[in-house]
Amino acid sequence: MFTQTNKSNPLKLNNRIHIGYAVFFHFIKQTGLCWIFCILLLNGCDESLPPYQKPENLFTIDRIEISQGTHSIAGDYLVKFHIYGKNLFDETFSDRVNIRGSVQIWNKEKPDLSATLSLDNTNFGPDTDLSGNVLTLGPGEEFELRVTWDCHTDDGEDLAGFFNMSPQAIAVVSTGARDFYVQAEVTLFKELGLIRSEPVLFFFNG
Numbered sequence: 162m163f164t165q166t167n168k169s170n171p172l173k174l175n176n177r178i179h180i181g182y183a184v185f186f187h188f189i190k191q192t193g194l195c196w197i198f199c200i201l202l203l204n205g206c207d208e209s210l211p212p213y214q215k216p217e218n219l220f221t222i223d224r225i226e227i228s229q230g231t232h233s234i235a236g237d238y239l240v241k242f243h244i245y246g247k248n249l250f251d252e253t254f255s256d257r258v259n260i261r262g263s264v265q266i267w268n269k270e271k272p273d274l275s276a277t278l279s280l281d282n283t284n285f286g287p288d289t290d291l292s293g294n295v296l297t298l299g300p301g302e303e304f305e306l307r308v309t310w311d312c313h314t315d316d317g318e319d320l321a322g323f324f325n326m327s328p329q330a331i332a333v334v335s336t337g338a339r340d341f342y343v344q345a346e347v348t349l350f351k352e353l354g355l356i357r358s359e360p361v362l363f364f365f366n367g
Contacts, residue, residue, distance in 0.1 A: 219248070219249055219353055220246055220248060220249060220250075220349060220356050221246060221356060222244060222245070222345055222346075222356055222358035223245060223246065223247050223358075224361075225242055225244050225245070225343055225345060225361045226243040227241070227242055227343065227361070227363045228240075228241045228243075229241065229365070229367065230366075237311060237312075238367040239309050239310065239311060239312070240309070240310040240312060240365070240367070241307065241308075241309050242278075242307070242308050242309075242343060242345070243305060243306075243307055244264070244307070244308070244345045244358070245303050245304070245305055246303060246304050246305075246306075246347075246349075246356065247302070247304075248298040248299065248300060248303075249301075251300050252300065253299040253300065254297065254350075255297040255298075256296065257294050257295055257296075258282065258291070258294060258295070258296040259281075259294065260280060260281055260284075260306075260348060260349055261280070261281065261347070261348050262279075262281075262306075262345065262346055262348060263277050263278060263280055263345070264277070264280065264308055264310075264343060264344070264345045265277055265342075265343070265344050265345075265346075266278070266310060266341055266342070267342055268340070268341055269340040269341060269342060269362070270340070274314055274320065274323075275314055276313065276314050276315050278308050280306055280308060280345070280347055282294065284307055285304065285306060285307075286304075286305030286306065286307050288305060289304045289305050290302070290304075296349070304349075306345070306347065312365075312367050320367060321367035324339065324365070324367060339364055339365045339366070340363070340364060340365070341362070341363055341364075342361065342363075343361050343363060344357065344360045345357070346358070
């Protein structure tokens with residue numbers, strides 16, 4: 162929340178807009194109801210507006226970058242995901258954020274070889290404009306989330322060991338199925354709901 166210092170415009174501070182106001186005005190703009198809204202304010206009309214729907218296109222997850230290799234100290238094989246999202250709105254958002262999200266990973270040929278990683282505020286990358294719990298994103302600006310996978314499935318299977326040593330891996334490797342998908346979903350602001358990436362295909366080298 163903001164402390165209001167500009168009495169001439171209670172919705173903005175330094176060209177930043179609270180997420181709740183942005184959602185409301187985006188709804189009015191997208192539904193073409195600006196003129197109706199003005200008439201209702203002027204005339205005190207009792208006509209009701211259409212039911213409110215949460216906008217779904219203020220933010221997007223537009224890419225996931227993947228790196229993998231053996232940890233230089235521990236020797237464990239790790240896969241690192243860098244998840245990039247973008248502000249598609251024409252205003253700067255600045256509001257408290259308490260994200261909830263996850264990263265799902267699954268094998269292309271054997272979807273039961275899968276893992277789920279949790280996302281929260283600790284996963285923000287260092288270049289994201291986060292001060293305390295306040296996230297600021299200008300028009301077109303990105304946020305980054307980082308998460309590392311230790312190559313274990315939700316069932317506790319070590320996939321590095323599975324592909325390299327397990328007899329069960331023969332059927333998988335023979336099909337060339339070291340191909341995995343990764344997909345991220347996250348709620349940045351509760352007013353906007355969930356945003357989800359497209360599945361991204363990558364080759365597991367472990």
